[in-house]
Amino acid sequence: MLKLVFSSSCRGHCLNTVAPRLRVKSDSNSLFDVVGRLTGLTRRSPTNSLSRAFFCSDSNDGSGSGSGSQPVVEVEVKGVESDSDGSDSKASSAIVPTYPRPEDYLTVLALPLPHRPLFPGFYMPIYVKDPKLLAALQESRKRQAPYAGAFLLKDEPGTESSPSSETEKSVYDIKGKELFNRLHEVGTLAQISSIQGDQVVLIGHRRLRITEMVSEDPLTVKVDHLKEKPYDKDDDVIKATSFEVISTLRDVLKTSSLWRDHVQTYSQHIGDFNFPRLADFGAAISGANKLQCQQVLEELDVHKRLQLTLELVKKEMEISKIQESIAKAIEEKISGEQRRYLLNEQLKAIKKELGLETDDKTALSAKFRERLEPNREKCPPHVLQVIEEELTKLQLLEASSSEFNVTRNYLDWLTVLPWGNYSDENFDVIQAQTILDEDHYGLADVKERILEFIAVGKLRGTSQGKIICLSGPPGVGKTSIGRSIARALNRKFFRFSVGGLSDVAEIKGHRRTYIGAMPGKMVQCLKNVGTENPLVLIDEIDKLGRGHAGDPASALLELLDPEQNANFLDHYLDVPIDLSKVLFVCTANVVDNIPNPLLDRMEVIAIAGYITDEKMHIARDYLEKTAREACGVKPEQVEVTDAALLGLIENYCREAGVRNLQKHIEKIYRKIALRLVREGSSNESVMVQPADAKAEVVDESDHHAAANKADVEVETSVQVDTVQTNDQPKDPKDAADSKELQETEATKAVEKVVVDTSNLADFVGKPVFHAERIYDQTPVGVVMGLAWTAMGGSTLYIETTQVEQGEGKGALHLTGQLGDVMKESAQIAHTLARAILLEKEPANPYFVNSKLHLHVPAGATPKDGPSAGCTMITSMLSLAMKKPVRKDLAMTGEVTLTGKILPIGGVKEKTIAAKRSEVRTIIFPAANRRDYDELAPNVTEGLNVHFVDDYSQIFSLALEYDVNTMVN
Numbered sequence: 001m002l003k004l005v006f007s008s009s010c011r012g013h014c015l016n017t018v019a020p021r022l023r024v025k026s027d028s029n030s031l032f033d034v035v036g037r038l039t040g041l042t043r044r045s046p047t048n049s050l051s052r053a054f055f056c057s058d059s060n061d062g063s064g065s066g067s068g069s070q071p072v073v074e075v076e077v078k079g080v081e082s083d084s085d086g087s088d089s090k091a092s093s094a095i096v097p098t099y100p101r102p103e104d105y106l107t108v109l110a111l112p113l114p115h116r117p118l119f120p121g122f123y124m125p126i127y128v129k130d131p132k133l134l135a136a137l138q139e140s141r142k143r144q145a146p147y148a149g150a151f152l153l154k155d156e157p158g159t160e161s162s163p164s165s166e167t168e169k170s171v172y173d174i175k176g177k178e179l180f181n182r183l184h185e186v187g188t189l190a191q192i193s194s195i196q197g198d199q200v201v202l203i204g205h206r207r208l209r210i211t212e213m214v215s216e217d218p219l220t221v222k223v224d225h226l227k228e229k230p231y232d233k234d235d236d237v238i239k240a241t242s243f244e245v246i247s248t249l250r251d252v253l254k255t256s257s258l259w260r261d262h263v264q265t266y267s268q269h270i271g272d273f274n275f276p277r278l279a280d281f282g283a284a285i286s287g288a289n290k291l292q293c294q295q296v297l298e299e300l301d302v303h304k305r306l307q308l309t310l311e312l313v314k315k316e317m318e319i320s321k322i323q324e325s326i327a328k329a330i331e332e333k334i335s336g337e338q339r340r341y342l343l344n345e346q347l348k349a350i351k352k353e354l355g356l357e358t359d360d361k362t363a364l365s366a367k368f369r370e371r372l373e374p375n376r377e378k379c380p381p382h383v384l385q386v387i388e389e390e391l392t393k394l395q396l397l398e399a400s401s402s403e404f405n406v407t408r409n410y411l412d413w414l415t416v417l418p419w420g421n422y423s424d425e426n427f428d429v430i431q432a433q434t435i436l437d438e439d440h441y442g443l444a445d446v447k448e449r450i451l452e453f454i455a456v457g458k459l460r461g462t463s464q465g466k467i468i469c470l471s472g473p474p475g476v477g478k479t480s481i482g483r484s485i486a487r488a489l490n491r492k493f494f495r496f497s498v499g500g501l502s503d504v505a506e507i508k509g510h511r512r513t514y515i516g517a518m519p520g521k522m523v524q525c526l527k528n529v530g531t532e533n534p535l536v537l538i539d540e541i542d543k544l545g546r547g548h549a550g551d552p553a554s555a556l557l558e559l560l561d562p563e564q565n566a567n568f569l570d571h572y573l574d575v576p577i578d579l580s581k582v583l584f585v586c587t588a589n590v591v592d593n594i595p596n597p598l599l600d601r602m603e604v605i606a607i608a609g610y611i612t613d614e615k616m617h618i619a620r621d622y623l624e625k626t627a628r629e630a631c632g633v634k635p636e637q638v639e640v641t642d643a644a645l646l647g648l649i650e651n652y653c654r655e656a657g658v659r660n661l662q663k664h665i666e667k668i669y670r671k672i673a674l675r676l677v678r679e680g681s682s683n684e685s686v687m688v689q690p691a692d693a694k695a696e697v698v699d700e701s702d703h704h705a706a707a708n709k710a711d712v713e714v715e716t717s718v719q720v721d722t723v724q725t726n727d728q729p730k731d732p733k734d735a736a737d738s739k740e741l742q743e744t745e746a747t748k749a750v751e752k753v754v755v756d757t758s759n760l761a762d763f764v765g766k767p768v769f770h771a772e773r774i775y776d777q778t779p780v781g782v783v784m785g786l787a788w789t790a791m792g793g794s795t796l797y798i799e800t801t802q803v804e805q806g807e808g809k810g811a812l813h814l815t816g817q818l819g820d821v822m823k824e825s826a827q828i829a830h831t832l833a834r835a836i837l838l839e840k841e842p843a844n845p846y847f848v849n850s851k852l853h854l855h856v857p858a859g860a861t862p863k864d865g866p867s868a869g870c871t872m873i874t875s876m877l878s879l880a881m882k883k884p885v886r887k888d889l890a891m892t893g894e895v896t897l898t899g900k901i902l903p904i905g906g907v908k909e910k911t912i913a914a915k916r917s918e919v920r921t922i923i924f925p926a927a928n929r930r931d932y933d934e935l936a937p938n939v940t941e942g943l944n945v946h947f948v949d950d951y952s953q954i955f956s957l958a959l960e961y962d963v964n965t966m967v968n
């Protein structure tokens with residue numbers, strides 16, 4: 001029978017079957033039973049007036065008695081036209097009631113329901129907190145009239161419905177008219193099944209509609225009893241909808257155990273089952289919200305009600321599907337993890353059983369001891385003691401505790417350091433010299449210093465760690481010489497940059513108590529290199545950040561100071577380590593930016609930058625070689641002429657360092673490599689083409705002619721030194737074609753690429769315009785000065801012009817992003833120039849009556865410093881005397897108010913810059929003569945240098961010459 005109901009294929013058959021009388025025991029209840037009853041309903045005769053049904057065990061014909069006993073539900077099929085409560089008036093004649101029937105109740109007590117409406121045929125326990133109402137309910141039960149009206153309470157406007165106990169309490173605070181207004185109009189006639197304390201169990205009977213209020217406290221209302229609108233029980237749409245409801249319910253039942261419980265609870269109390277009741281049943285057991293349920297309650301059209309219910313149960317179906325998939329996913333995850341855990345445990349047990357593995361802690365301790373063993377003799381006793389203590393502690397700690405991990409990591413670091421391990425130092429000066437020369441051209445003073453260091457080490461038998469600071473503009477080889485020194489000394493090399501470093505912990509480590517704590521850079525270095533005497537290159541020491549917590553400069557001081565670093569204490573390691581054997585080499589662009597206490601401990605070696613000649617050597621002997629090897633080009637495949645290299649240095653890479661030059665050379669070689677590969681592959685394809693046997697040499701003039709043709713751009717820049725011979729074409733008809741083809745291919749048969757000035761631009765593009773030398777002959781009021789920046793030396797012009805003239809208008813206006821010091825030195829220059837002019841030409845009132853404008857190009861670059869003082873005076877005097885300064889002259893020097901010339905810095909850089917700008921005569925302060933004399937002859941070659949200590953000397957050099965002869 002049940003099968004027939006639930007199998008959709010058998011539905012038609014079911015409908016034609018004669019309905020049996022069902023007697024369903026409450027303990028076998030389920031939705032299947034319920035549905036079974038429904039099926040019966042569809043098949044019975046409408047005239048079966050004998051039918052009689054009870055909602056539930058204790059609703060016995062509305063008598064209100066019999067609560068508590070285990071119900072036996074008697075189901076008798078009743079007519080479609082019967083009431084939803086099942087107490088058909090004709091049927092009631094079978095058992096004549098002695099008490100008022102439910103439909104006789106037209107005035108009832110109104111019970112507010114806060115959460116859900118009560119559906120006919122369903123139980124609902126509620127708590128009545130209002131004593132008056134509770135007393136009235138008890139009273140009516142005693143009077144054998146145990147009925148009341150249960151109405152859903154509307155939400156207070158502006159509040160969200162919440163099923164909290166607060167709401168429940170406040171429900172009974174609302175009284176009289178207010179309560180009346182808050183109740184939904186349609187409710188349910190509820191039989192009071194039992195009252196225990198304040199708990200009242202209600203059983204829904206039939207739908208009611210409030211018509212008017214009778215009394216306020218407790219609220220009593222007049223009601224109309226509602227009946228479903230008449231409907232056709234054989235209507236196909238109604239049948240289909242009801243079957244869909246049933247089938248959905250069945251599906252939900254399969255997946256949701258929660259529903260199974262609901263159905264079990266409710267279905268045992270469903271006496272009669274028809275379409276309207278099915279709709280009520282579905283809505284009541286669904287998890288829909290109270291308003292949706294109320295909508296179903298208010299719907300008197302059976303089809304519409306079924307449809308509403310269908311929507312609700314479908315939604316329930318979706319929810320239960322999601323619930324099922326969530327549950328499944330979680331179950332899978334949990335079972336997977338459990339499985340892995342179990343297998344791991346089993347594996348451990350098996351390994352232990354076989355003696356393959358001792359437990360974790362023992363294995364760890366053994367590992368640390370084993371690691372320490374080779375160094376035990378050399379390891380300082382205080383470190384050994386800490387290691388032993390930590391090993392003991394490790395045994396006592398729980399393996400899963402966080403402290404265990406901390407101790408394990410700590411022991412890991414302690415045992416991995418190269419206690420007492422030193423690399424064998426090279427004390428062979430000759431060999432060291434060879435290595436240094438191999439890696440770098442020039443840099444004689446740096447190399448000399450390193451050799452001195454080695455010599456001292458050889459005589460003493462041991463070398464003490466020292467701090468060398470290499471300073472200079474970018475790309476002059478500071479970092480690479482550091483690496484080379486390490487190679488020469490046979491020390492391990494470790495480099496770290498402190499540019500922008502602001503956290504002291506980077507140098508001194510974190511305390512072990514912090515999560516993710518790490519030792520500082522020095523300890524990491526020792527671990528990396530595995531010896532206690534490496535060469536450590538601290539890059540960019542002039543760009544050290546300013547720490548917010550602690551000062552990194554002070555931490556570096558502790559690290560570098562030979563007095564302190566024999567017992568350097570890292571916060572993480574917490575045991576002193578000896579860094580006195582470490583050779584520190586620092587690099588900086590500007591020495592002035594290095595904190596003074598640090599600078600004090602260093603031996604500064606300045607690398608000023610390279611002149612053209614040096615750059616030529618570096619490019620030819622070092623950069624070209626490395627670039628060639630890096631690109632896989634063979635030496636015989638390429639030739640870069642001296643002229644090309646010179647052009648490259650003078651027109652593309654004029655800065656002090658050679659990094660840019662290196663980049664350009666690499667670019668040339670990359671392009672050559674591409675060309676060789678391209679030609680190689682096109683030659684391969686040419687081999688299969690018939691070609692005319694002809695020897696051809698393409699000379700440079702052909703090459704230039706072709707260079708103008710854009711369509712053969714690649715080939716044109718290549719010179720070919722190759723003589724190519726090919727076989728005669730086999731087919732005479734192809735002779736003309738193949739000759740033409742052969743002509744183009746011959747140019748492609750490249751074996752050697754030559755780069756010279758004519759084709760340099762093909763490789764590195766057009767030369768960059770350098771504005772360093774703006775004037776060929778400086779005009780009146782313009783003088784060339786010499787400046788020094790972090791990028792090396794450079795020339796700069798000081799320009800002065802007159803803005804306006806008038807009695808007593810003498811003033812000075814300054815532009816060109818000048819700093820305070822430079823502004824002051826301009827004021828000094830103005831005053832001094834005025835005094836000198838007064839002395840030289842007493843009748844000339846130029847400075848008294850002229851407003852001057854002094855500018856220092858380039859305006860976008862900030863400038864500062866006093867060394868342009870003498871240049872400024874000369875520029876002003878040149879303007880006042882309307883005489884240009886001597887040609888190819890550059891000067892530098894700070895000037896005092898009395899005209900004395902003070903020394904300046906960066907003599908080498910400034911000399912190199914002057915030479916680069918083709919200056920022939922330089923004026924330096926006399927105090928800088930010593931610096932100049934130290935310069936290599938190739939730097940000073942061709943220069944006419946004057947050393948002055950008073951401005952009058954500059955005046956005579958720059959301005960006292962015969963304009964007509966322009967003697968230099």
Ligand SMILES: Nc1ncnc2c1ncn2[C@@H]1O[C@H](COP(=O)(O)OP(=O)(O)OP(=O)(O)O)[C@@H](O)[C@H]1O
Pocket residue numbers: 439440441442443472473474475476477478479480481587588589618622623658659662
């Ligand atoms: N005298 C030299 N001989 C050979 N190669 C050199 C010489 N000077 C510099 N180089 C090369 O120039 C390149 C740039 O040098 P490096 O990186 O050491 O410059 P740096 O002075 O450390 O620059 P920065 O201040 O920007 O760090 C390196 O490949 C180096 O080998």
